[in-house]
Structure formats: structure tokens, C-alpha cells
Amino acid sequence: MSRPISIFNHPFRFLLYLEWILLSFAALSALIPPPFRRLPTRFTELTICSLIIFGLMGLRLPQRNQTFKIIYTGLEIFLIVITSFFGGITSRIFPFLYLILVTRSCLIFQIKGRLVVTALSFIFFLLALRRRFDRIPSSPTEQERFLFFSFNFAVMFGLSLIFVLLLMNTVLSERKSREELAIANDKLRQYALRIESQATLEERNRIAREIHDSLGHSLTALNLQLETALKLWQSQPEKAQTFLTRAKELGSKSLQDVRHSVSAMRSHPLQEQSLEQAIAGLAENMQRAIGVSPICKIDLVSLISSEITTPIYRIIQESFTNICKHSQATEVTLELTTTNTNLYLIIKDNGKGFDLGQNTTGFGLKSMRDRTLALGGKFHINSTPENGCQIIVEIPLMSRSNDKSTASR
Structure with a gap:
């Protein structure tokens, strides 16, 4: 509930x-x-006190209790009636006090209360006018003239009350609309700040995923090449030299990724290649890194948009990176198939596996899951210690094709 209207917060x-x-x-x-x-003023002190009290009441208008509002308005009407009956010449001014009463009622009541106060003001005005009619001379001509004047004055005063009521309703409605608009604008600014913060967070996560998937993959392969070269340096220096050469190539590529990270993240990771060609490149990198060539079974009967091929490529890249770093697998299989409605990706290895309850917080697994969920798909991991790992990804294609056809229309 709002606080009372006073001189300090008067609208x-x-x-x-x-x-x-x-x-x-x-x-x-x-x-x-x-x-x-x-027209003598019979009770001057009473009239002045009534006017002073009526004026002071305007310095604080009730806004909370409905009963107090009614008592407040009733007291105002009582003070106006006293002025009209005992004010002498002041009684000529008393009808305009009802205009003040209607104005105040618009600030404290809703539309029904305002109409009631306006009607009461007009009724009390007619009663006071009737009392004055009884005091005029009994001459028919004088009575007819006064009656005509009183009728015109009553009509004019009634129209004045209606005009004040409509004007105040319009002004208050406009003020309320401005306040609601200001509140809506404030909420909109807050929502914009939240959206901006959320967009910034999502962009940071995207950059982290891109760095982890591109630079992290290259550095992992580089580390494996160097470890193998160190092991073979004494016994087979020529073969170690081959691994060092490959490590140098990977180091150059990593340096290039760092220097051009922003442009690399915005560019297409497949480099104008088809998804099959990009997967073949990832398989070749794995064969060079750990000596295991993945068995790839790819059957794409439906066209796949770039918004799906890029995440799929990153998921496969991250899976191969995890296998090279942790799995110690000797056999890796990849199945990528599509139907008219869905895309299915299964990556399986025979490595040492891990406990799902303890090793699901890695950034790589979270990155793969986030990419899948962002496409409206399902992501599953099946793994137990010493029994390898299986990753299953299912992404719907029908809804996206429908969205594109609708957009093209």
C-alpha cells in the first residue's frame, strides 16, 4: 500500500x-x-476555523485504509456545509470548495468513489441552493428570476464538477501510464543487463571451448610426440627425429592458433572440407599420435547444415583427444549415421575407462554435452573402469529443417 499524499510527495x-x-x-x-x-456573517470565527481546517486537511491525503478515507471525506463535506450555512457572503464562494473536494477525491479514491463524491457534492450544493431559495422575497417575479438564475447556475456547476472529474481522471491515467512505462523501462534495462551478462558468459564459455578443442588438441598431440621422441632418443634416434619433426609442426600450428585465436574461433573449423574429410584428418592425427587408426563408419543420407557439422566435428575432436590422453586404447570405432529425422554418433574405445561418478566434471566432457544440448540433442556416456568408454550422441534434424523452410518462406 502506498504512503499518504503530503506536501512533500504531492503529485x-x-x-x-x-x-x-x-x-x-x-x-x-x-x-x-x-x-x-x-448577507451578514453570523459566525465568523466558525467559518474561518472551518476553512483553515479544510485547507490543512489538504496537506495530508489518506491512501491506505478505506474507512479512514470515507471518514476523511465526510469531514470535508461537513466543513463545507458549515461554510455554506453560516458563512454569509462567504457562502457565495462555497460551491467552489466542492471542486476542491472532487479534486482530492480523485487522488484518494478509485473511479467508483470519485463518482460517489461528485454526486454527493452536487446534491449538497442543490440543498444549499434550495435553502437560499426559501429566503428570497415572496414576489412571483423575484422568485421566477431567482429560480431561472439558480437553474442556470446549478447546470453550470454540475458541468464544472463533471469537467473537473474527467480532467483529473485523464491526468491521473496519463500519470499512471508514465509511471508504468518508467517501471517497464527500468525492468527492460535490468533484463538487458542480465541478457548482456548471460551473453558475455556464453561467449566466454564458447571461447573456452574453442581454445580447449583447437589449441588443447594440438598441444596434447605435441606432448605425445615429445614423450615418444624422448623414449626413442637413445635406442632409435632416427625414429625419434621423425617424432620431433612432427612435434615441431604441431608447435608451429599451436603458435599460429594462439596468434590468430579470435579469427580462428570465428572462422569455420572445417576449412571448406566436408565432414568426412575432416574426420579422416582427425583419424590420421590419432594414428600419428598413438599409433591407433580409428575404424570410421560414416553413412550420411541427409544433408547436414554447418550449424550441426561444426559441433559434431568438435565433439569427435574432443573424443579423440581424450582417447589419446587418457584411454590407452588399442581399438577405436566411430559410427556416424543419419536418418530423415535424426543424426547418430557413436564413439567407442577399448581403453581403461573410468568411473562415471568421479570423472564427469572435466571441461572436455562438459563441452561435448553443452554442444549437444545446444542443438536439442541427447548426450550419453557409458564407461566403467577397465572396460573402455562409449559416447552416444543423438541430434534431431527434422525440427531444424522445418525452421529453415519456414524462414525461407
Whole structure:
């Protein structure tokens, strides 16, 4: 619930100034002796006190308790009635106090309450006007003239009340719309900051995956070449020289990857090759690194877009890297097949395996899983110690082809 409206947080400060000006004129009219004896101010102190209390009440408008709002408005009407009955010449100004009452009601009530206060203001105005009608001379001409004047004044005053009510509703609605728009803009800025932060985090993860998959793969192969060269340096120096030459090539490639990491990450990793050719290159690198040539069974009956081939290439690359680093396998098989709706990838080795409950937090496994889930696919790992490892990837193709056909339309 909102706090009460006071002079410090009043939404329309100029309304307070207008109230004070009008109430000041009313108070002065009660103090100045009337020029006509028939309009004396019988209770000047009471009239002025009523006006002062009515003005002070405008400095703090209730906003919380509905019962307190009703009591507050009833007290305002009571003060206006006192002014209209005992104010003498001030009673000529009292109808305009109802305009202040309607304005305040628009600030504290909803539309139904505003309509009720407006109707009550007009009813009390007619009652006070009826009382004045009883005090005029009994001459039919005078009565007819006063009746005509009172009718016109009542119509004009009723239209004034309706105009004030509609004007305040419009102003308050516009103000509420601006506040809601400001809140919506603030939320939008917060969402934009969250999206920017999330995009930055995703971009960092993507860069980390690219570095891990490209540079990490090259450095792993380089390390294996150097280890093999060290083992053969004494017994077979010529063969060790071959591994050193290959290590130098890998070192040059790694250095190039570091120097051009940004452009390399943005460029296509397949280098204008087909997926089959890129997989053949990865298999050749494994054969050079650990002396094991993977058995590749590739059957692609459906066309695969680049948004799928690149992640598949990275998943295979990471799998081969893990096999070279940890598996100690002597046999590796790769099966890549497609149907009209799905792509299936199975990579299996006969290495030493690992415990899924203890070794699933590596960045390589997480990278493969993230790439698969990003394509709406399923990622499974089957492995136990001393029983090798099997990676199964299933990626849907139908939804993506439908998306492309819809976009082309």
C-alpha cells in the first residue's frame, strides 16, 4: 500500500497552490464587513476555523485504509456545509470548495468513489441552493428570476464538477501510464543487463571451448610426440627425429592458433572440407599420435547444415583427444549415421575407462554435452573402469529443417 499524499510527495503541487488561493479569498470575505446587510456573517470565527481546517486537511491525503478515507471525506463535506450555512457572503464562494473536494477525491479514491463524491457534492450544493431559495422575497417575479438564475447556475456547476472529474481522471491515467512505462523501462534495462551478462558468459564459455578443442588438441598431440621422441632418443634416434619433426609442426600450428585465436574461433573449423574429410584428418592425427587408426563408419543420407557439422566435428575432436590422453586404447570405432529425422554418433574405445561418478566434471566432457544440448540433442556416456568408454550422441534434424523452410518462406 502506498504512503499518504503530503506536501512533500504531492503529485500535483500546483493544485495545493490553487486551493490556498481560493481558501484565502474565502477567509478574507468572511473577515471583511459585507456591503449588504442581508448577507451578514453570523459566525465568523466558525467559518474561518472551518476553512483553515479544510485547507490543512489538504496537506495530508489518506491512501491506505478505506474507512479512514470515507471518514476523511465526510469531514470535508461537513466543513463545507458549515461554510455554506453560516458563512454569509462567504457562502457565495462555497460551491467552489466542492471542486476542491472532487479534486482530492480523485487522488484518494478509485473511479467508483470519485463518482460517489461528485454526486454527493452536487446534491449538497442543490440543498444549499434550495435553502437560499426559501429566503428570497415572496414576489412571483423575484422568485421566477431567482429560480431561472439558480437553474442556470446549478447546470453550470454540475458541468464544472463533471469537467473537473474527467480532467483529473485523464491526468491521473496519463500519470499512471508514465509511471508504468518508467517501471517497464527500468525492468527492460535490468533484463538487458542480465541478457548482456548471460551473453558475455556464453561467449566466454564458447571461447573456452574453442581454445580447449583447437589449441588443447594440438598441444596434447605435441606432448605425445615429445614423450615418444624422448623414449626413442637413445635406442632409435632416427625414429625419434621423425617424432620431433612432427612435434615441431604441431608447435608451429599451436603458435599460429594462439596468434590468430579470435579469427580462428570465428572462422569455420572445417576449412571448406566436408565432414568426412575432416574426420579422416582427425583419424590420421590419432594414428600419428598413438599409433591407433580409428575404424570410421560414416553413412550420411541427409544433408547436414554447418550449424550441426561444426559441433559434431568438435565433439569427435574432443573424443579423440581424450582417447589419446587418457584411454590407452588399442581399438577405436566411430559410427556416424543419419536418418530423415535424426543424426547418430557413436564413439567407442577399448581403453581403461573410468568411473562415471568421479570423472564427469572435466571441461572436455562438459563441452561435448553443452554442444549437444545446444542443438536439442541427447548426450550419453557409458564407461566403467577397465572396460573402455562409449559416447552416444543423438541430434534431431527434422525440427531444424522445418525452421529453415519456414524462414525461407
